Amino acid sequence: SATAPEHMAVNGHFASHGQNGHANFQHGVQVIDEDKEFNTDIGQYLTYEDIARSGFNYHLVSVFGSQSTGKSTLLNALFGTSFNVMSETERRQTTKGIWMSKNKSQSSDMADNILVMDVEGTDGRERGEDQDFERKSSLFALATSEVLMVNIWEHQVGLYQGANMGLLKTVFEVNLQLFLKDKKTTSRSLIYFVIRDFLGTTPLQNLRNTLMQDLSKIWTSLSKPQGLENSSIDDYFDFAFTALPHKIYAPDKFEQAVKDMSKRFREGHRDPRRDALRSEFESGVFLPEYHRRIPADGLPHYAEGVWDQIVNNKDLDLPTQQELLAQFRCDEIMREAMIAFDETITPFESKQTNATALGQPEVIEGLGAAMLAARSKAVKDFETEASRYHKGVYQRKRTELESKTDTRLKALFAGQLTAAHKSGITKFSEAVSSAVKAGQKKGAYDFAEIVSEQKKIALRDYETQAKAVVLEGVSWSNYKQELSLYQKELDHVSGQLRRDEMRRLATRVERWVRSKLNDSVGLEFNAIGSGRGGSGAPEEGDRPSEKQIWDRIWKLFTETVKDAEKRFSDRALSFDASQDEIDVGQWRLRRKSWSALRAKIDEEMMEGNLLLKLRENFEDKFRYDEAGVPRIWKPTDDMDGLFQQARSSTLTLIPLLSKMRNSQTGSPPPLTDWIGNAPPSAAAADEEDLVPIGGVDEEEGKSLEEETTLLSEPKRQDLTVRFKKAAEGVFMEAKRSTVSGIQS
Ligand code: GDP
Ligand code: MG
DSSP states (O other): OTTSHHHHHHHHHHTTTOSSGGGGGTTOEEEEOTTOOBOTTHHHHHHHTTOTTOTTOOEEEEEEOBTTSSHHHHHHHHHOOOOOOOOTTTOOOOOOSEEEEEOOOOOTTSOSSEEEEEEOOBSOTTTOSOHHHHHHHHHHHHHHOSEEEEEEEGGGTTOTTSHHHHHHHHHHHHHHHHHHHOOSOOOOEEEEEEEESOOSSSOHHHHHHHHHHHHHHHHHHSOOOTTOTTOOGGGTEEEEEEEOOOTTTSHHHHHHHHHHHHTTOSBOOOOGGGGGGTTSOSSOSBOGGGOOOOOGGGHHHHHHHHHHHHHTTOOOOHHHHHHHHHHHHHHHHHHHHHHHHHHHHHHHHHHHHHHHHTTOOOOOTTHHHHHHHHHHHHHHHHHHHHTTSOHHHHHHHHHHHHHHHHHHHHHHHHHHHHHHHHHHHHHHHHHHHHHHHHHHHHTOOOHHHHHHHHHHHHHHHHHHHHHHHOOTTOTTOOOHHHHHHHHHHHHHHHHHHHHHHHHHHHHHHHHHHHHHHHHHHHHHHHHHHHTTTOTTSOOOTTOOOGGGHHHHHHHHHHHHHHHHHHHHHHHHHHTTOOHHHHHHHHHHHHHHHHHHHHHHHHHHTSHHHHHHHHHHHHHHHHHBOTTSOBOOOOTTSOHHHHHHHHHHHHHTHHHHHHBOOOTTTOOOOOHHHHHOOOOTTOOGGGGGGSOOOTTTSGGGOOOHHHHTBOSOHHHHHHHHHHHHHHHHHHHHHHHHHHHHHHHO
C-alpha cells in the first residue's frame, strides 16, 4: 500500500531520482553509464530487490556479444527482465554501458537471486571501434560474474576473423592479466555460447567443435605473461553451448528452447567422471567454484572499487580489492553493530555521568546482564555479516569491535564499582555515627560492636552491588582488587571514627576530672575561710594544716587524674584502640587536667574571692577562741595582742598561696615528669587545642616556677594592703563593741 511506512521511506529515498522511486528500477539499474561513470544506486537496488542480505546466495550472469544480436531480447525472454531492446524500425543502439537486473522469472527451476548484467554491445555504429570500452567492460564482467554468456549468430560460427572472436580474445587476455595477480584463487568462469538463428542443419556438436578449435587457436596465439606460458584454456574456463531457433521465423520453437535453457540457471556440481565432457551440464550452470565470494551486501562497493581500478587503467588486483572491500564492509557492519550497542549502553552511561556529576553515585539495577547482552549482540551482529569477508580482516575488525565495546563496558563497570564504593563508605560512616548517637541517648553502647556490625553490612551491600554489574564469564569483569580497596577504606574510615570516639571519650573524662577538681579544690579553699589549722597553731586532730594545702591539692589532683586515665584506657581498649592511641589520649588528658586545675585555682584566687577568704580566716582566728567559741571582749583582754597574732597568722597565707610548693622541700610539683614527653604519634594538629604549660612546653619560654606561681609580686602586695585594711576594720569594730558594752 502507498501509505505503508516502508514504502514511503523508499519513495522518499529515491525522490531525488524521479517522481516515483520504483520507476527508476523498472529496467533494472545502470551499473556503468555511457560516460563510464559508476552508478552509486546499486546498493539501493539490491536492497529494493531484497538481495542485499542474502550473503553468498546470489549469482551473477553477464552477456556479451556484438551489438544488435538480440542479447537484450534473450535476457528478457530468459529472465523476464525489462532491458531495452532495439525497435524493429529504428535500428539504433539501445543498451548503453552496463545494466543490471534481478531475474524476474517466477520459475521454481531457477536458482535464487540471479543478477543479470547486460553489457553494451561493441562494434556498434555509435561507438565505432571503441576497443577501450570493450576491454574495460570485459574485465569488469570477469571480475564479478560466474557465467559469461556470448551471443553469436550461427552463420558467424567458424568465421575466425569475426567480431565475436576478437571479443573472446580480449576476454582471455584480460583473464590472464587478472590471474597473474591472483594465482591462489581457484575461481573459474563459465563461457556460455548461445548460438542464435540456429537452423538445425548443422548439428550443435559440430558447431561446438568448430568453436572450441577457434578458441584453442586464439589461446595459443596469445602472448602469455611470464609464469603462465604453459597454461591451458581449461585452467580458467568451462564451456557450455545452447542453440536457439530464429525468434521471428520460429517463435514457438524459440520460446520452447528459451524455456528449456532457463532451467539450466540453477545450482550445479561437477561430475568428476565426466570431466571430458564438462561442458555438457546436466545439472545447473552455477558451480560453486564460479562464485566470486563477494557477499551481496559488499557487491556494490566491490564493483565500484573494481571499476575504479579498471577505468583509471590501474592494474586490477582482486585480492587487494577483496581486502579493501572487507575493511570497508567490516567497518560499516561494525558501525551498525555499535549503533545497537549504543542504544542499550549510552543511557546507562549518561545515567552514571549525571549521578556522578550530582555527587550521588547510583547503583544501576541489572546492569551486568544488560551489558553482557549488549556485548554478545554486538559481536553476533557483526559476526553474522562480517565473517563472510576476508578472514584476516574480519578477525582484526572483530578484535577491534570487542575492544571498542569492552572499553566502554569496562568504564561503566569501573564507574559502578566506584559508585558502590563511595555510597558504601558514606553509608557506613553515617550508620556508625547514628548508632553512636542512639547509644549516647540510651546512655550505653559498645562502639566496637557497632563498627563490626556496620562493616559486615557494608561489605555485604558492596558485594551484592558488585555482583549485579559483573558480566558473567568475562575475564576482566571481576572486582577482587576493588573489594580489597573497599575493605581497606572501611578500615581507614573505622580508624577515623574510632579516633572521633576517642575524642568524645576524652571529652567525657575531662569533664569528669573538672567536676571532681571543682569539688575537692573548692573544699580546700573553703577550709582556709574557716581559719582552722592556722599556721600559728600546731596541727590538731584531723584539722588539715594550712601549710600543707598544696601537698593535699597535688595529691588529690594526681589521684583524680590517675583514676581518669584508667577509666579512659579501659573504655578505649573496649573498642580496639591501640596502645599508641591510648598513650596519646592519656597524655592529652594529663595536660588538660592540669589546665583545669589551674583554672579552678585561678577562680578561687580571684582578688575578691581571696580577700574574702583571708578576712574570714582572720576573723575566725581573732573573734573565736581555740575551742571555736566566740570571744566576749572584756576590758582585761589583750585585744591588741590577739589582733596582732591573728593578723600575722593570716598574713602568712599570702606567700603560701602565691606559689604552689611542696611543704617539705619548698619546690614546685614535678609537673614536667608527671605529664611526661609527648608520645611520638601525638600529631601536631592534635596539640593545637592544648594550652601551653610552663616548664613542660619549653619553647613557650615560661618556666615551671612561673607556671606554679599563682599571684604575682604586685598582686601580693596589693592584697596584703587590702587585707590589712579589712583586718583593721574588724579590729575597730570589735573595740567599739567593747566600749559600748561597758557603757551599757
Ligand atoms: P542487442 O543489441 O544485442 O541487445 O539486441 P536487441 O535485443 O536490442 O535486438 C536487436 C534486434 O534484433 C531487434 O530488432 C530484435 O527484434 C532482433 N532480434 C531479437 N531476437 C532475434 C533473433 O532471435 N533473431 C533475429 N534475427 N533477430 C532477433
Ligand atoms: Mg541490448
